[in-house]
Amino acid sequence: MMTRALLARATPVLACLGLLAVWQAASLVLNNDSFPTAIEAIRAIPSILGDKEALINILASLRRMAIGFGVAVAMSIPLGLMMGRSRTVASFFNPLLMVIYPVPKAALMPIIMLWLGVGDIAKMLVIFLGVSLPVIYHSFAGAKAVEEKMLWSGAAMGLSSAQRMTRIVLPAALPEILTGCRTGLVLALITMITSEMIARQSGAGNILFNALDMGQYDTVFAMIIIVGAMGIGLDALFERMRARLVKWSEPQFDIPVSFS
């Protein structure tokens, strides 16, 4: 039992080590200048994280990402919930969103830069756009699925329609909303890097692509590892919060206590 539990905990680490081993082997076999070995890339990490300039860049990226993500979530959840409960709102916004959905948000970057410059605002707007859609759609689907009779029960207790929205639709749709937010979080990271790739000024993406221009491939790959680790870390953190918030809907409780 003990060894099995230990093994289960070690599996993700083993998977990472396996990936690095494959990378190392592939790099040695291909022997290409632009494909450093895993060990070379990992060696470059401390020098990046030790550099004050680089740290400021990475923190600036995270700040933009946090603001873009935060504003997107704060606006998308109410919109999605309203779409889910009102056919009029849904039929107004649905076509708009269907047009925006398949457009890669980074493709809008040049136009946004033209209007808003290359600064923080433009980048945060792109992150905002990237995060909004999955959060809107999941909130929409979650609100739509709320049982009518649950709302009726609330209405009979005297909840107004606004109260039913915040005190029944919102909590009932929360598992679905948080699934959307989790997708949004990953998209925020992706759009953050792409926006910095297009409008290079500062940020993690800037370090990465500058290094690429200068042929510092170990730095490029080190940055990829850093960004990847940030993604995994944020996702794990979010997942822990999510699991705590919606433990009432988690499937581990699926076997009900039985008596009539």
Added chain:
Amino acid sequence: MTALPSRSNIQTELKPARKPAAAMIEIDHVSQTFKTSGRQNHLALSDISLTIEDGAFVSILGPSGCGKSTLLYIVGGFVNPTQGLAKVRGKAITGPGPDRGPVFQEFALFPWKSVLGNVMYGPRQQGVRPAEAEAQSRALIEMVGLKGFEDFYPKELSGGMKQRVALARTLAYHPAVLLMDEPFGALDAHTRTRLQNDLLNIWERDRKTVLFVTHSVEEAVFLSDKVVMLTRSPGRIRQIVDIDLPRPRRRTELLLDPRYQKYLVDIERMFDDADENELRP
């Protein structure tokens, strides 16, 4: 004797009682049509008039699709009738209100709240202090036989237990009328029987007005003072049968009681006759 729940705001609105058994619910020439996907409108209920006295246990019995649930939703204020008017204590029903508490077949519990949280929801909404609401709710949970399950989430409970919670949650805000929409329809036979017995025991204590929708003849006769039979679509009142059986009722005694058996047979026959008439070309 009619024991009204102590909800002062409703009491003050009450007009002076005319008769000892005052009308709790009046349904006045109510019809309901629904738009269907086709161009035709579907007539679900046709010209229903019915008076339910305070403290009466009344069942609405009919085949599926006869609009019996719709009638209950109209009294609940969840659906507005296309024609006619429904009143509770002489006041026209314009929407849901805490004087009419629904219990649905689907339970419709709040899954993010514990058993206690669900039962406390109504009283808290009505402004009852937390400590008081909790004490009342714990007593109700015990009354419906769920002591010890206060901190469980709905997901962790069986269907019968969920319906017990739903009943306690509705009783917690002291509705004058209980609106029960096939509440035991989703439960297995054994659980169903237990809940029917327990519901009667609970009802005997304060004799709230109950409007109970079912398609089970036995359930309707066992529980009710009055059974309102509806016809198949569109729902019309076919017959109102007064169930003159002594209370408190015990299932084991009733099953041997010829009067009980006769009610069942009479009602079954009436439905059979109707079915034959409808099937005739």
